[in-house]
Amino acid sequence: MSDPNDTGPAPFDVRPVKRRIWQRLSLVWLVPLVALAISLWAAWQSYADRGTLITISFENAAGITAGETTIKYRDVTVGEVEDLEFSEGLTVVLVHARIDKIVAPFLDDDAQFWVVRPDVSVRGITGLETVLSGVFIEGNWDTEADVAQTQFTGLEQPNLTRANQRGTRVVLRADDGGSIAAGAPILHKGIEVGYLEKPELSFNGDQVLVSAFVESPYDRRITSSTRFWDTSGFSVSFGAGGVSLDVSSLASVIEGGIAFDTVVSGGRPIDDGHRFDIFPSEQAARESLFTDPNAEVLEVAVLFEQSVSGLSEGAEVRFQGIRIGEVSSLNAIVVGDAANAQVRLQAVLSIEPSRLGMAGNATAEDALALLSDFVTRGLRARMVTGNILAGTLFVELVEVPDALPAIVTLTSGDFPVIPTTESEISDVAATAEGLLARINALPVEELMDGAIDLMDSFERLANDEYTRATPAALVALLDESRALINSEDIQAIPGDLRNVIGDLDSLVSEANEVGLITDIDAAVATAGQAATNIEIATRNLPQITADIEALTTRANELELEALVASATASLNAIDGFLGTDDAVAFPAEANAALATMRALLDEVREGGAVANVNAALASANEAARAVEDAVSTLPALAARASELVDQTEAVVNSYSERSRFSAETLATLRDIQEASDAISSLARTIERNPNSLLIGR
């Protein structure tokens, strides 16, 4: 192909400048670079944060799922189960899990793992959240990083104690684990300060060991002299101090529990894992405070001839009232050779030298030397009743002042023998017998006789004819008094007097007529005689009054209250009263008084039938004067009668019985009063008008 412009310069081979490779690079390359960087960074970070793979072995893996089950520490997820497999020989399940890098260094040999499952117990419901979410593995370790480990053995039971929980862990020993349950509280002065772990049998199988955790700061209360005791339920103890019932809190009744206390100071602080014994009761624990289980003990034997029933192993050994040890064993041994072999009951006493007042480091030999010294001075062993009802005995070492010389012998058995003295056993039977003997010795029959006598005395008093006759006699007296007052004669006295006056009047007139004035003097003398008689009769009345007064006094002494208050004294008083002559004579005196009255009446009657009136008329004026004098004594008579009435009324009131007797007496007394009133008015009439005696009006 020819070209007219062919002569021109050859076209340039125009090629762009080859640019450097970084100049040619597009900015877009940044995108994959950034993406790569981010990816690599994310990958590295996820690798770096991947966590540590640990392996936990479990007996069974119930509920554990690879990729789902988490591992929690204080309820925060710190890891996840990645894989599950069996160990060689299918012995355990190996759980491979990844633990966060942050916590991995803390997984040292104290780390513990267990599976949290729903659990319903007395202490409450735990792990309820796992019902929905599935189980998780709870881990527990302290906050100190030690040598990290990756192989762990899972616990079959949840561990109650957080590893970082501050407190002290002690091991408790008990003979019987029946009342100990995992989780049971530990009480100190009633406050829950810790709890028990799962009890386990000791290696040789004769004890139950349980790990107990006491929280801080209460664990400071635990020293080597602390004692733990069982507070499960309630206990009834029946010892030398009597019956005591000990009921702890309701929670510990249900769950069981352990309490502790430190009564004496001076104990050493303890380390974790210190071993303590669990005592069956608080009392036993407190008693054991005074015994150091590690102290050296002196074992001596005591041989008793009589039965040791009531003495038991563990019984106290007291010296001057202080416990110095206990009976460690009881058995029968044969002493003497074949011919005169005797069976003795041997009690081995464990005596603590420190309890004998010896220094803390005193050996058994020192104590034995001391005891031997005491024995030569009269120390003897004997059994003493501790509790009468229970019949328990304890051994007492007592100094007998006049003991036969004896020494501690080493002849029989393995132990030195302390001589014995007569035991002071007062068992129930003996005591009851003594009580019955004392009851028998009581003068019951004499007492009964005395009582019977007392009753007889009362009966006799009641049946005494004088006592019985007293009311009757009084009734008769009153009847007669009434009869006296109502009698025609008494009624007739005024009439008679009027007749006398009339007679005197006629006599005077007759004398005036006849002129026998001289005879009047004699008549007056006779009238004076009559007046004197009346006066005598009147003088008798105070005697009766005095008698009745005495009667009243003595009747007053018959108060029933006093009778009841001092039966014997009253009896004596009544006896004395009955024995007095006055009382005996009373009815007689009353009769005599009546007789006197009757005589008075007779005399009055006789006075009314004066035959020798004519002689009297001789001294009519004198007679009138004498009559006037006599009449002047009538008010006194009336007053005395009134007094008699009052006193008799008092007597009646002292009897205070609405009997026919008192009613009649009252009626009679009223009649007497009326009679005395009538006499009184008569006397006043005569006083007012003496002439009426003479003029007959």
Add this chain to the structure above:
Amino acid sequence: MGSAGQSHGLITARDAGLVACQQCGQVHPLHARVCKRCEGRLQSRDTESLQKVWAWLIAGMIAYIPANIYPMLLTSTLVERSESTIIGGVVELFEHGSWGIAAIVFAASVMIPVGKFIAIMYLAISVQRHSSLNRHERHKAYEVVEFIGRWSMIDVFVVAILSALVQLDTIATVNPGVAAMSFALSVIFTMLSAQAFDSRLIWDADRTQQ
């Protein structure tokens, strides 16, 4: 194969000393830099096209790795909390007998993205190496990649809709996982990669081959 036969007589705009605007199609002289009509930038060939393709493709592939490793969905119900990756979900669906859904998920989440990677890589390599393969097939492959690209997002949409709908507090909650984000990024990167590919390079490759 008519088209193949005609290609001998076919000339490109570049051959004719022209350049076409990519936006409006206006043809300009080769030296023109700015479109007279739309003021769009005129470029006869994007010299950095392949670089961009490769860059975006690699970024997409990097993003695709965590999309498969990390969980796509975080499903937590009252009793259970589960995380499922793409492949894990497909296997699970398959085990439950939902073969159809498993196939759809597998196609959308695995086959399409991976297919796109392979297609773009093939195009880029063939253009660079001036491969002798049928150029028509390359055009077809490019169109398929363009078409398929948008459907790759189906997984991301599913996750977005689920996590928006299922938010019932403690009873059931669905949250997108890390993989969802990675997957979305991967899809976006591959789409950008496909777009960065200047299809005109295929023509040049054809021509240089001849």
